[in-house]
Structures are given as C-alpha cells and as structure tokens.
Amino acid sequence: GESVGLHLPTLSVQEGDNSIINCAYSNSASDYFIWYKQESGKGPQFIIDIRSNMDKRQGQRVTVLLNKTVKHLSLQIAATQPGDSAVYFCAETSYGQNFVFGPGTRLSVLP
Amino acid sequence: DSGVTQTPKHLITATGQRVTLRCSPRSGDLSVYWYQQSLDQGLQFLIQYYNGEERAKGNILERFSAQQFPDLHSELNLSSLELGDSALYFCASSGGLGRNTEAFFGQGTRLTVV
Numbered sequence: 001g002e003s004v005g006l007h008l009p010t011l012s013v014q015e016g017d018n019s020i021i022n023c024a025y026s027n028s029a030s031d032y033f034i035w036y037k038q039e040s041g042k043g044p045q046f047i048i049d050i051r052s053n054m055d056k057r058q059g060q061r062v063t064v065l066l067n068k069t070v071k072h073l074s075l076q077i078a079a080t081q082p083g084d085s086a087v088y089f090c091a092e093t094s095y096g097q098n099f100v101f102g103p104g105t106r107l108s109v110l111p
Numbered sequence: 112d113s114g115v116t117q118t119p120k121h122l123i124t125a126t127g128q129r130v131t132l133r134c135s136p137r138s139g140d141l142s143v144y145w146y147q148q149s150l151d152q153g154l155q156f157l158i159q160y161y162n163g164e165e166r167a168k169g170n171i172l173e174r175f176s177a178q179q180f181p182d183l184h185s186e187l188n189l190s191s192l193e194l195g196d197s198a199l200y201f202c203a204s205s206g207g208l209g210r211n212t213e214a215f216f217g218q219g220t221r222l223t224v225v
Contacts, residue, residue, distance in 0.1 A: 008151055008152075008153075034213050034214075036216075042218060042219075043113065043115075043201055043203075043216035043217055043218050043219050044154070044201070044203075044216045045113075045216070046213045046215070049213055089153065089154060091214070097159070097166070097167055098144060098156050098159045098166070098167040098169065099144060099156070099203070099205075099214050100156060101146075101153055101154040101156070102153070103153045104153045104154075
C-alpha cells in the first residue's frame with residue numbers, strides 16, 4: 001500500500017507485481033515531463049520522458065501516462081523487481097527552463 | 112556515467128566557513144542547474160545558468176551564489192555555512208533553452224557542516 005512516511009511517501013509492492021507511482025504537477029504551461037530514479041547516494045537517473053502533445057509513452061517495463069486536464073503524471077512499472085527499489089521523482093519543464101521536481105516517492109519492493 | 116562531473120564528492124567543513132562546489136556539464140550542454148537535497152528530502156532547485164548567464168532562480172539563500180564560466184563549467188559558492196546547509200548538492204546539465212531534453216545529473220557533492 002501507499003503511506004506517508006516521515007519525509008517521503010512510500011509505496012510497497014510485492015516482487016513481480018505492477019507498480020504505479022503518481023505525481024501532480026503544478027504548471028499548466030509545462031510541456032515536457034520526465035521521470036527520474038534515484039538510488040541511495042547517487043544522482044537521479046533518467047527513466048522515461050513524455051511531451052505534452054502525448055498522453056502515453058512506453059519504454060522497457062515502464063509506461064508514463066500524462067493527463068493534462070488534471071495535471072497528473074503517472075509511472076507504471078511492470079513486473080517490479082528488487083532493483084527497482086529507489087526514490088522516483090517526476091519533473092516538469094517548459095522549453096528547457098528550470099526543471100521543477102515533485103516531492104518523490106520511495107518504492108520498496110518486497111520479496 | 113551521465114557525463115556530468117562534480118567535485119569534490121565529499122566535503123566536511125565547520126560552521127561559518129565558505130566552500131566552492133564545482134560542476135563540469137556534459138559536452139555540448141549549455142544549461143547548468145544546481146539542486147540541494149537534504150536527507151530524505153526532494154530536490155530543491157537553486158539556480159540555473161545558460162551559456163554563462165543566470166536564467167532562473169529558485170530557493171537560493173543570499174549566502175549562496177553561483178556562476179558559469181566561458182568554458183561552461185559552473186561553481187556554487189556557499190558562505191557563512193550553517194549546520195542546516197548539510198546536504199547533497201547536485202548539478203545537472205541539459206541541451207539548453209528551446210530544446211526539450213532531459214537533464215543529466217552528476218553524482219553530487221555531499222556537504223557536511225560540523
């Protein structure tokens with residue numbers, strides 16, 4: 001389930017299940033969105049992106065959905081693996097202006 | 112390897128001191144961004160430079176300043192350090208304005224103020 005921890009909301013899923021991480025973005029003028037994965041002690045790493053003229057984009061085991069009407073972004077991870085355990089951030093930007101990051105969600109994969 | 116290089120990786124200093132963090136962006140990237148991440152917190156945008164000029168400012172304290180040099184590397188200067196400044200400081204670079212490309216992050220500088 002999903003719970004709010006001391007600092008970051010945490011999503012716990014069973015290995016092999018699908019994960020859905022949600023993000024609400026703030027700027028209706030944002031036209032480019034990215035999901036990043038951050039492992040402990042490392043910098044954020046790009047996972048997948050989507051432009052505002054799309055509502056869905058698929059990668060390998062990951063899918064990003066964009067709902068501009070309600071300014072909502074989601075990241076779906078299929079068949080979640082232990083190596084997926086990390087903090088996931090969404091980011092929004094408009095034409096390369098500063099990237100604004102969401103608060104992050106910690107994904108914990110249970111054996 | 113993202114192609115973004117940050118030095119030093121770790122820094123321990125005393126309150127009241129001043130430090131300089133350095134960032135070399137990916138080859139060809141004109142935009143550099145600085146972010147602060149406190150323990151178990153999100154990424155707080157500090158400042159962005161594009162081709163040597165300040166482009167956007169976030170929640171950057173007056174004790175902090177940054178610049179981007181002609182060779183496009185950037186430095187973040189933190190002065191009159193306080194215990195609360197202890198954090199991970201990330202630099203990121205991207206292709207720049209008018210181009211929607213992802214930002215690539217360095218491995219960060221972990222600053223500890225004692």
